[in-house]
Amino acid sequence: MKYEAVIGLEVHSQLKTKTKLFSASNNDFGEDPNTNVSVVDLGLPGVLPVINDKAVDLAILAGLSIDCRINMKSTFARKHYFYPDLPKGYQISQYDEPLASDGTLLIEDNKGKDKIIRINRIHMEEDAGKLIHDISDNFSMVDLNRAGVPLIEIVTEPDISNADEAVSYLKKLRNILIYADVSDCNMEEGNFRCDANISIRRVGDPELGVKAEIKNINSFKFVKKAIEYEINRQTKLLENGEEVIQETRLFNASSNKTFSMRSKEDAHDYRYFPDPDLKPLVLTEERIDLLKNSCFESYNEKMSIYINKYNISKNDSETLLSNKLLSKFFDDTLIYLNEPKLVCKWTISEIIKYISSSDFSLDPENFAKFLLTLKDGKINNNSGKELIEKLSISNEDVDTLIDSLDLKQESSEDLLNEVIDKVIDSNPDEKNRLLDGELKLVSFFMGQVMKETKGKANPGVINGLIKKKFNIN
Numbered sequence: 001m002k003y004e005a006v007i008g009l010e011v012h013s014q015l016k017t018k019t020k021l022f023s024a025s026n027n028d029f030g031e032d033p034n035t036n037v038s039v040v041d042l043g044l045p046g047v048l049p050v051i052n053d054k055a056v057d058l059a060i061l062a063g064l065s066i067d068c069r070i071n072m073k074s075t076f077a078r079k080h081y082f083y084p085d086l087p088k089g090y091q092i093s094q095y096d097e098p099l100a101s102d103g104t105l106l107i108e109d110n111k112g113k114d115k116i117i118r119i120n121r122i123h124m125e126e127d128a129g130k131l132i133h134d135i136s137d138n139f140s141m142v143d144l145n146r147a148g149v150p151l152i153e154i155v156t157e158p159d160i161s162n163a164d165e166a167v168s169y170l171k172k173l174r175n176i177l178i179y180a181d182v183s184d185c186n187m188e189e190g191n192f193r194c195d196a197n198i199s200i201r202r203v204g205d206p207e208l209g210v211k212a213e214i215k216n217i218n219s220f221k222f223v224k225k226a227i228e229y230e231i232n233r234q235t236k237l238l239e240n241g242e243e244v245i246q247e248t249r250l251f252n253a254s255s256n257k258t259f260s261m262r263s264k265e266d267a268h269d270y271r272y273f274p275d276p277d278l279k280p281l282v283l284t285e286e287r288i289d290l291l292k293n294s295c296f297e298s299y300n301e302k303m304s305i306y307i308n309k310y311n312i313s314k315n316d317s318e319t320l321l322s323n324k325l326l327s328k329f330f331d332d333t334l335i336y337l338n339e340p341k342l343v344c345k346w347t348i349s350e351i352i353k354y355i356s357s358s359d360f361s362l363d364p365e366n367f368a369k370f371l372l373t374l375k376d377g378k379i380n381n382n383s384g385k386e387l388i389e390k391l392s393i394s395n396e397d398v399d400t401l402i403d404s405l406d407l408k409q410e411s412s413e414d415l416l417n418e419v420i421d422k423v424i425d426s427n428p429d430e431k432n433r434l435l436d437g438e439l440k441l442v443s444f445f446m447g448q449v450m451k452e453t454k455g456k457a458n459p460g461v462i463n464g465l466i467k468k469k470f471n472i473n
């Protein structure tokens, strides 16, 4: 009997705000434990939450970026459960009236065909604190810095059919959120994490099977492994005439297996009810329009310009768009030098290394000037790399820097011929082998000439000269 997998993903992504969702505490990662904590985050009696407008704006932007309908009215609800990292005893979330609904995200399936993944909803909620188990043998520690950090949860319809599609979906979603400046989506810092819901059914069966939910997977690699393991596990159960039970499971990265954490709770276990401390979140058309207009071209539009107008490959376009700063730098450079391919090549191979550093000060106009210098043959690629590293922090005048670093490319045939004669003389063995037809030694001599000229020789010119000397066409 043939089975097929059905997968739905829930992604939690932290919003890029200065402060938390309902308090004025800092939303910074990596601070000393329990330093970004206020009476609101602690849930002390008598305090009241105040909604962070910036977080709402970012959640709306996320909704717009994946073509959701933004709901003019949404409500916050209390989701009750007990856990030591949740001092209030409930999490403020959205339940039956989420901020955004009915979006879509386009991915490529295994055969390279476009596939639409429907987004069920995006809702806002606060994060919980964090338990730390490995500091003491006797106790677990709790760090409440994360308590109250703003999150969006993005929930798909069960439209995903295998582990690869799940990973494509997550990568695309992550790029879109980063590009829209909604979230850093830094997986190591846990601000982009995924719960995977998986079930199996007979091919063609209209009913969904019983699902297991794997919680908090925080890398693409683990998502793939966890889903593959789970599909296999459930398929075997069904083949043996056993049943899949609805439960919550965890993925263990060292054994590559999932294991049961608890039997699955149902919504009614949480005793959801509207939070009486928070009014319904009512939006105006004006606010949404303002965000729409501020929101540049979306990731998808930009991607299509890069590919169709500039003829940049899909992979390179993805690299440019994986970092908002990078794609902006690329766009801005094109204003001064309209050569998308050249600009792209150096942006994704060199600029990418430096652009996120706080010392980065190269401006696009100067970068364009640098590329022209390179194109005109004044410097070669090697020197270019050295130069970019310096320019990235100094933004000096390109010509002055070339002179002061003595990087000007040497193209004079007379001078290069002298150097070539010299290296041929000092390597008689290689000389004879090349004379005997061992053509790869051309590169050897090019390397020697480069060494002699401290990397400044024009590679095209020396290649031609060496071949001429050995009568190679």
Ligand code: ADP
Residues within 6 Å of the ligand: 006, 007, 008, 009, 010, 155, 156, 157, 158, 159, 197, 198, 199, 200, 208, 209, 210, 211, 267
């Ligand atoms: P829950 O209330 O258990 O969290 P939801 O209905 O909110 O369940 O769905 C959570 C996620 O699980 C969604 O992404 C949804 O598409 C997915 N899902 C629901 N039922 C199934 C199923 N039978 N198999 C796989 N995924 C499912």
Ligand code: MG
Residues within 6 Å of the ligand: 010, 195, 213
């Ligand atoms: Mg769930």
